[in-house]
Amino acid sequence: MSLGRRRFLGVLGAAGAGLALGGSTTGCGISLGQTGEGLTTTARLPAPYTVPLPVPPVARPVSTDSDTDVYELTQREASVEILPGLRTPILGYDGVYPGPTIVSRSGRRTVVRHVNALGVPTVTHLHGGHTPAASDGFPTDLVQPGDTREYEYPMRQRAATLWYHDHRADFTGPAVYRGLAGFHLVHDPAEDALGLPSGERDVPLMIADRAFEEDGALAYPAIDASMTGVAGVRAAFMEGVLGDVNLVNGAPWPVLEVDAARYRFRLLNGSNARRYELVLTGGPRFIQVGSDGGLLAAPLERGSITMAAGERFDVVVDFGGLPVGTEITMRNRLARGRTADVLRFVVARAVASDESRVPAVLGEVEPLDRAKAVVRREFRFTRGMPGHAGWRINNRLWDAGRVDAEPALGDLELWRFGTDVHHPVHLHLDPFQVVRRGAEGPTASDRGWKDTVDIRPGEVVEVLVRFTDYAGKYVMHCHNLEHEDMMMMANFTTR
Ligand code: C2O
Numbered sequence: 001m002s003l004g005r006r007r008f009l010g011v012l013g014a015a016g017a018g019l020a021l022g023g024s025t026t027g028c029g030i031s032l033g034q035t036g037e038g039l040t041t042t043a044r045l046p047a048p049y050t051v052p053l054p055v056p057p058v059a060r061p062v063s064t065d066s067d068t069d070v071y072e073l074t075q076r077e078a079s080v081e082i083l084p085g086l087r088t089p090i091l092g093y094d095g096v097y098p099g100p101t102i103v104s105r106s107g108r109r110t111v112v113r114h115v116n117a118l119g120v121p122t123v124t125h126l127h128g129g130h131t132p133a134a135s136d137g138f139p140t141d142l143v144q145p146g147d148t149r150e151y152e153y154p155m156r157q158r159a160a161t162l163w164y165h166d167h168r169a170d171f172t173g174p175a176v177y178r179g180l181a182g183f184h185l186v187h188d189p190a191e192d193a194l195g196l197p198s199g200e201r202d203v204p205l206m207i208a209d210r211a212f213e214e215d216g217a218l219a220y221p222a223i224d225a226s227m228t229g230v231a232g233v234r235a236a237f238m239e240g241v242l243g244d245v246n247l248v249n250g251a252p253w254p255v256l257e258v259d260a261a262r263y264r265f266r267l268l269n270g271s272n273a274r275r276y277e278l279v280l281t282g283g284p285r286f287i288q289v290g291s292d293g294g295l296l297a298a299p300l301e302r303g304s305i306t307m308a309a310g311e312r313f314d315v316v317v318d319f320g321g322l323p324v325g326t327e328i329t330m331r332n333r334l335a336r337g338r339t340a341d342v343l344r345f346v347v348a349r350a351v352a353s354d355e356s357r358v359p360a361v362l363g364e365v366e367p368l369d370r371a372k373a374v375v376r377r378e379f380r381f382t383r384g385m386p387g388h389a390g391w392r393i394n395n396r397l398w399d400a401g402r403v404d405a406e407p408a409l410g411d412l413e414l415w416r417f418g419t420d421v422h423h424p425v426h427l428h429l430d431p432f433q434v435v436r437r438g439a440e441g442p443t444a445s446d447r448g449w450k451d452t453v454d455i456r457p458g459e460v461v462e463v464l465v466r467f468t469d470y471a472g473k474y475v476m477h478c479h480n481l482e483h484e485d486m487m488m489m490a491n492f493t494t495r
């Protein structure tokens with residue numbers, strides 16, 4: 001029996017067999033499109049849109065040669081000011097949240113040396129990375145406290161918005177919640193040639209909900225807060241942990257002063273469980289230019305963008321021509337009260353000219369043909385039966401030692417996912433295309449190359465995927481991190 005599974009069964013021992021797993025979706029309620037239970041902050045909070053938006057620092061290589069850039073990040077504890085006047089202990093890459101942004105060129109090898117200066121083991125995964133198994137961060141491939149690991153990324157993939165985060169078996173939820181997450185951007189010549197907004201006007205936005213104790217500490221309902229013993233959250237939070245404060249790049253409901261020009265925003269839902277339906281009030285709409293796996297074939301105008309945990313949406317917002325002082329607010333329609341607040345833009349400066357463009361043709365997206373799929377697989381994402389706690393795929397809890405699928409490299413496969421409640425399903429190694437969603441078909445959010453798909457209650461989604469290049473053992477899982485920690489994960493071995 002794997003370590004993960006044995007630890008998890010410990011939860012039953014600790015909490016008893018009467019876990020309320022048959023209970024209804026609570027928290028903000030299914031009517032607001034959430035699967036999870038809400039925490040309430042007791043710390044004093046700032047008024048929305050008063051704290052300036054931070055932009056994570058860009059990492060600099062510690063060495064570089066003709067084909068490789070080497071970075072070094074130290075995973076350590078830090079105490080940072082998230083809520084004005086209070087200190088919040090975090091676990092951070094280089095002690096910051098979000099971690100430093102790593103910027104790679106497609107085809108140029110990136111090595112990230114992770115030094116674990118924490119008191120707990122870690123695993124680092126590059127989400128969206130086309131990565132050999134040895135560097136993909138299999139959940140039991142631990143880096144122990146005091147140890148260092150070099151993760152090697154060949155970066156044989158197109159320009160895209162990736163992110164890196166902790167992926168340790170049983171403890172991904174608390175590790176990410178406490179701060180172990182950062183952006184990793186990939187650029188390529190085709191993207192450079194488009195003339196999209198860049199430099200100061202290309203801004204990553206990690207949107208994530210959190211809740212805080214009175215003294216400023218992060219609130220998380222872990223059974224064992226030390227992250228060393230029993231995994232999982234208290235029974236009431238089995239469906240997922242929802243905070244009541246939206247952080248953007250680690251700041252509560254921040255405000256960004258913008259030029260009256262086009263901006264590119266890389267939206268990432270870095271929450272453990274929360275879904276967002278983002279809208280802009282006060283003028284411009286989103287022009288979506290990319291998704292998880294890079295540029296779309298053509299821009300897509302969106303009045304709202306629904307985003308589940310782990311998903312990315314690359315958008316352009318045009319503030320051009322708006323008078324100085326105009327306020328544009330990004331809000332979340334899947335929440336009420338202050339949790340509906342996200343981010344405000346204030347037009348602060350007129351500009352003489354804006355060279356950026358959104359061309360009518362963006363990336364090349366080869367449409368996959370479902371008639372050519374040679375293998376079909378089915379995965380059902382459901383809670384355990386009463387008395388059998390945990391979240392399951394095909395009625396099984398994750399077992400690190402088991403192989404659940406053996407796709408051949410190069411084969412086109414059709415994977416069909418079914419759900420009971422919301423489950424954002426994520427595959428490692430290669431992106432996929434969504435070809436079916438319920439009776440109505442794929443939504444606008446399903447466009448392009450995806451690696452995480454937002455599946456709603458009782459829905460069936462089919463994706464086409466072709467794994468390439470790297471033979472080895474990878475995971476697929478629900479990106480609701482409480483579901484993932486409570487065993488909603490499966491392994492596939494490519495060959
Ligand atoms: Cu973002 Cu397997 O994870």
Ligand code: CU
Nearest residue numbers: 126127128428
């Ligand atoms: Cu991933």
Ligand code: CU
Nearest residue numbers: 423478480483
């Ligand atoms: Cu799930």
